[in-house]
Amino acid sequence: GAPHPSLPPPPQQAFGKQEPSSEPRPGDENADIAGFDEPVTIAFAHAEPVHTGLHHAVAKACAFIKLAGSQGVDLLVFSEAWLPGNLALHDSIWPHEAHQQELRRSAPRPEELQPLLQCVGEAHVNVVMPTALEEGASVFNTALFIDKTGKLLAVHRKHLTSYEKHPGQYWWDNGAGTDYAVVYMKDVGRVCALLGTENYLMMARYTLVAKGCEFWLAPTQDVGEVTDRHVINMAREEKVYVIGVGELLSHGSAQQGLGGAGAHGG
Template sequence: MSQRGFRAAVAQLASIPTDSLATAEKAAKTVREAAGNGARLIVFPEALIGGYPKGASFGAPIGIRKPEGREAYRVYYETSVRIDGPELALVAEAAAETGMVVVIGVIERDGATVYCTAVYIDGSRGIVGTHRKLMPTGGERLIWGFGDGSTMDVIDTELGRIGAVICWENYMPMLRMHMFAQGVEFYCAPTADDRDSWAATMRHIALEGRCFVLSSCQYITREAYGPDHESALGDDPETVMMRGGGMIVDPLGEVLAGPDFSGETVLYADLDPDRIARAKFDFDVAGHYARPDVFSLEVDTRPKAAVRRIGG
């Protein structure tokens, strides 16, 4: 491994859906443990802080919103977090102590709307960026707001250029191309997708972007959600709601760690950034292998506020 190389980690944890502060404490502890094992970058799952309400329908058949669904949303809203709140401050403190770079999935509260958001934390600078999921999938659209193009930046860190694409956003070719055009080197994929097919997607993206890909999904059982959670998967406390599958892939599609379905764990791999240039020798999708004379992509990165004040 070259002198620029470093160890990275993928944290396959379960959130505590009813207690975001306790989840943040768990994440902060994991940051410190991973740093103690030599890691300098760690990626956590989608919606770790705030929770991913697997199996819930929020009482919303077509044309009806049931009272119990409104109450379920109120409870979920109360477990969401502000970017400047105490939960992320705990994780940022652990990052500052260890010098780690952290990518972590949260349910972000902004006004009366919540968003599925990936937060970038740099140990030397604190919170340096966020990415709101552009397109919630299926029933997620009932409870999460939509992101816009203003939170799709790749972040410069001492380790290199880091970007996050959340769950099924990874199936959006134009979003991937936007990330590749920004020179993403360490492509982070927080997810709730624990299917066998997910591993193939992660390997494809690594090969397509000639970048390292780090994917993290929760390993969580029904018991963690508590007795009041509505679950289409039943109420057996031992039911596995999400089974993990975290993995790390190199720029030529070689799997360096995972996929792991064994339980809560932290996966590690040593990453050599020199592999990126070697891999792009024969394929740079946003460079020498592009055909801008035939194909072009326009990306609107302006924030889309519902109300814009014009004038004094």
């Protein structure tokens, strides 16, 4: 589907040479950010998504956003597709058509993001919210970059890996690979994100390194030793701070499915 007019348009160039950014960086003479001499507080919302009902999902997200703002958090991160829940993941634990359709209907449209943006602005905290964003006939696994004024800085649509055939490509449309974003967030620095298995795409990682990412967010539904080692490897290879965020799925929610869902807990 075509990008919604209210969303930031994707850049024309995905890979290769990147133009220098005019945004301030730590060490710049007049940089209005925390810098390396002051602490940066980054937190993730350790919360299970509200799997059905966009209104309730946004309300729960706002509760955590306001809490983060009251505790002096500079950047709050949610897990992959947190709003309204990971459609691909829950396809495997709630295979009934009724559950699938309810999740699909709960995916927000661009024009339905205003309550979330308003909440972020009121809490005065930078937020990266992974969501299932519906655009036209497509639903994209998406990361929203929202600054502490409530402004939507960038939208990244996940580029699916070649081996992500099921259930990922059943639910998600494929991002074009043209909107890998590095955004400047006040009191933090230059922030980027790749979703799940995107973090294994070498050219995607190269693009973010070339754009000068400093704080690398890696929301994912993957758990285990391989994921942990890869996050550490990225930090060393890309010379960035990497924040890995796994999905929380309670035992009670898993029991609503057909069983065998415990391995999906994050």
